Every structure is written in C-alpha cells, then in structure tokens.
Amino acid sequence: MNSPYLVPVAQLLRDVPSSVEVNFSAPFDEEHEFEPLPAADSDVMPDADATVAVRVQSFRGGIRVRGTVAAPWRGVCRRCSAPIVGLLEVPVDERYVENLPPEDEEAYPVEGDFINLATMVHDAIFLELPIAPLCREDCQGLCPMCGIDRNEATCACQPASDPRWATLDALRSEDDSSQ
Ligand SMILES: [Zn+2]
Ligand SMILES: [Zn+2]
Structure with missing residues (x-):
C-alpha cells in the first residue's frame, strides 16, 4: 500500500x-x-x-x-x-x-x-498514444522501389505515372493530413 x-x-x-x-x-x-x-x-x-x-x-x-x-x-x-x-x-x-x-x-x-x-x-x-506517428511532419519516407531513405538520400527511381495510382495518392495524402 x-x-x-x-x-x-x-x-x-x-x-x-x-x-x-x-x-x-x-x-x-x-x-x-x-x-x-x-x-x-x-x-x-x-x-x-x-x-x-x-x-x-x-x-x-x-x-x-x-x-x-x-x-x-x-x-x-x-x-x-x-x-x-x-x-x-x-x-x-x-x-x-x-x-x-x-x-x-x-x-x-x-x-x-x-x-x-x-x-x-x-x-x-x-x-x-499516437497510432501512426511520424518522425517529423515532413518525413519523406522510403522509396517504394529501391527502399532508400528519402530523408537522407535521393535515388533515380521514377515515380509510377500510372493514373490509377493518382487516386491512391490522393487518399494517402488525405490520410496523412488527418493525423
Ligand atoms: Zn520518418
Ligand atoms: Zn528509389
């Protein structure tokens, strides 16, 4: 006690x-x-x-x-x-x-x-407790193609230009801004 x-x-x-x-x-x-x-x-x-x-x-x-x-x-x-x-x-x-x-x-x-x-x-x-925290607001994340840490380096990978991804990207940024 x-x-x-x-x-x-x-x-x-x-x-x-x-x-x-x-x-x-x-x-x-x-x-x-x-x-x-x-x-x-x-x-x-x-x-x-x-x-x-x-x-x-x-x-x-x-x-x-x-x-x-x-x-x-x-x-x-x-x-x-x-x-x-x-x-x-x-x-x-x-x-x-x-x-x-x-x-x-x-x-x-x-x-x-x-x-x-x-x-x-x-x-x-x-x-x-933050469920999906960010190391900083503008974290660039990892390159989905080569896995490089975009905060520390840049790579030559081309972003996918397939228009089908545009919707997904829009959804993602909505998701991000709700944090
Ligand atoms: Zn981060
Ligand atoms: Zn890359």
Whole structure:
C-alpha cells in the first residue's frame, strides 16, 4: 500500500470541499500489468516513470482529479520506420465516486479511504498514444522501389505515372493530413 498512485482521501471527503495537490513520478506500470507491445506499435516505454501533477478536490460523495499526466513513449515512423521517442502529456479531469453505480462508466471508484490514480493514468495515456506517428511532419519516407531513405538520400527511381495510382495518392495524402 505504499504506491504514490494511492491517494488517501478520507480527510478530504469529511471536509467538503477541500483539496490537495498531488505531484509525483513513479513507474507507469508499477504492477507490471502490461505486456510490452510489438516493437512496431506505439507503446509506453517499459519501466518508464509517469509524471502526475493533479489537484485532488472533494465534493459531496466523491473526488475530482484535475491536472496533467505525462509518460514517455516510443514508436516507429510509419513512413520511414525510424524509431521515435517522445513525451506524451495529457490533461485529465476525472471523477472518483463513493459507492460507484455500475452503470456509471464515466467515473472511477473511491476504494475505502483511497483513490487509485493508476488506472486513470493508464487510460489517459493509452488513449492518446499516437497510432501512426511520424518522425517529423515532413518525413519523406522510403522509396517504394529501391527502399532508400528519402530523408537522407535521393535515388533515380521514377515515380509510377500510372493514373490509377493518382487516386491512391490522393487518399494517402488525405490520410496523412488527418493525423
Ligand atoms: Zn520518418
Ligand atoms: Zn528509389
């Protein structure tokens, strides 16, 4: 019961409204619940520390948690396959409720005299992990013909001029701009 993710709230719930600031860094996966994903997928770095900076405030029957959570992540560029690392910082504004009704899927439970921030931090970070990250906005990718990294070199391959590819290219650039 020594995890910094476990925040005692008995006093806060007795004294409504009251609040405390909670700031800490601790392993994202303290419980080792998560299998590392395949290297090609975006993932939180194994054993990385998540940083939590939130205000924990009581209301009648529950606790509101507002602030930011951050964790380093890794992935590979979807155009050139270069490894990427970054820091994901996510704003959070969540409720913890005493005697949480099962139909309330928007809130987390107050567990006895504690709230456990770990699940909330996992949810916030996993939701925001970039699914198809780019090493940089204007990554040129690899040449589809010779495989050269177009960020580092140019090749003499001619782009396919088959008009059927034009539609596909248009779709691709739509896809890119939705990132
Ligand atoms: Zn790239
Ligand atoms: Zn080429």
